[in-house]
Amino acid sequence: MSMFGIHPIATIGVLMEVVTPLYDIMTPLSVGIVLITGALATASVSTYGVTVTITSININQNPYRITLNNMPFTLVYGMVGVLLAYFLLNSETLLIHL
Template sequence: MIHRRRSFFHIGWPTWKWNTNRLDNFIVLLVTLSFLTETLTASPYLQYIQDPIIALEGRPILIMFFIQAAFLFITLLGVHPIATMGIFGGISGLLLGAFPPVTLVILLSSCAIATVPSAPYGLIVTITSVALKRNPYQIVLRNLPYTIGLGFVGIGVSLLSMLFY
């Protein structure tokens, strides 16, 4: 449209093919995440997550704190927040009974984002540990107050969304 077809086919097309053909590892990641979610849904281990939520029924703020704590604990074990979202996706019917959909999206997203600075095997902590020549767990301990504070902010926004929904 801007009369740059020749440069697009000379530079853009090979670059697009090169970068697109290197996305196969993401397919493997998403297939294994789907497998994990489906397997967890069929296993008895899902009860470990369902039981506290059922016990806290009628107290949404405590359920929010439980979800935030679960995200943080599972992240500290080395599980990616997207996989943790998949785990909570297995009990989405139960969570939708406790929260409106908008609140649930805000809660799960903020919980996942809050754990990024404290993921010991995450990219941010790894790059920081290499640059500072420090143990990644020292960086995680230093970032933990920020992670918890950001989780509280996410819970606060989630509570506000409950009021207006």
């Protein structure tokens, strides 16, 4: 959504209100890891963000080209965050049942 001009912090602000009832089912640690890695991952692909804009000015490239070059990193970084949160969620569930 950052490619369309929606700021990641605004998205997190909206999601926090929606996710709050899920704290009874999921641990806040897992939710926090997913939110943080998701917000950090969008910083490298936000076409109108500070990081991409400064990089495009310094190397004289189109911001969309930089976004496309950064997309594989963003997908891997986001996936690692989701998997880490998933494994933490499952390990805490296993500990509770033991």
